[in-house]
Amino acid sequence: MRKPxxxxxxxxxxxxxRYDGRNSAFDSDTWHLLEDSFEPVATCPELIGGLPCPRKPCELETKSxxxxxxxGQDLTKNFKLGAQLALNICKNYxxxxxxxxxxxxxCGKGKIYDGSFSRNLVEGNxxxxxxxxxxxIKVMDENQLKVFIHGREGN
Ligand code: SF4
Incomplete structure (x- = not known):
């Protein structure tokens, strides 16, 4: 059977x-459980939106x-383009x-940095x-995914 x-x-x-040229990889247990159930389609919205790697860190001002x-560069257009292309990937596949x-x-869900570059988190996506x-599209962050797939494992 084909995996979703x-x-x-x-x-x-x-x-x-990532902006610093590193990754934020899952631990291998989580990755294997994920691959057992799904076919992962890896996407970086910032790169497909035209930003280089490495790049300066960016933050979203939730009000504006x-x-x-x-x-101080306004990169909103790149972020919006990357988001639209990520959505297109979801629709196409x-x-x-x-x-x-x-x-x-x-990519953040629920909490993001507030735009002041002071490591202050606020509510937002x-x-x-x-x-x-x-x-x-149903969105989970990596912590919610771990709860989700480890929960399935226990069923
Ligand atoms: S845009 Fe998303 S996929 Fe790309 S580095 Fe940032 S968090 Fe990771």
Missing amino acids: KILISACLCRIPC KSVKSSD GIGIAVLKSKSPS GVTCDLLISNG
Whole structure:
């Protein structure tokens, strides 16, 4: 039986696409459990939106909905483009679930940094997370995924 495809933040899949050129990979147990049930489709909205790697860290200002880099560049267009392309991938492949990296200005779900570059978290979603949710995609962060798949394992 074919496994359903699932969209995953590329940095969770060992791809070194974070702003600092590193990854945020899952532990191998979680990865194997994920692969048992799903076919992962790795996507980095910031790279497909045209940003380089490495790059300056960015934060989303939740009130203005603009994304700025730590050196003051407004990169909102890149973030919106990356979000739209990630949504297109979901639509083209019939993907209904996404697992996105927490706290990121693109991928974060529920809590993100507040735009002041002072490590202050506020309620909100990253640009891609927000667009996927508003288009009916079920989004989990990596911590929710672990609870989800380890829960399935125990059934
Ligand atoms: S945009 Fe998403 S996938 Fe890309 S590095 Fe940031 S958190 Fe990871």
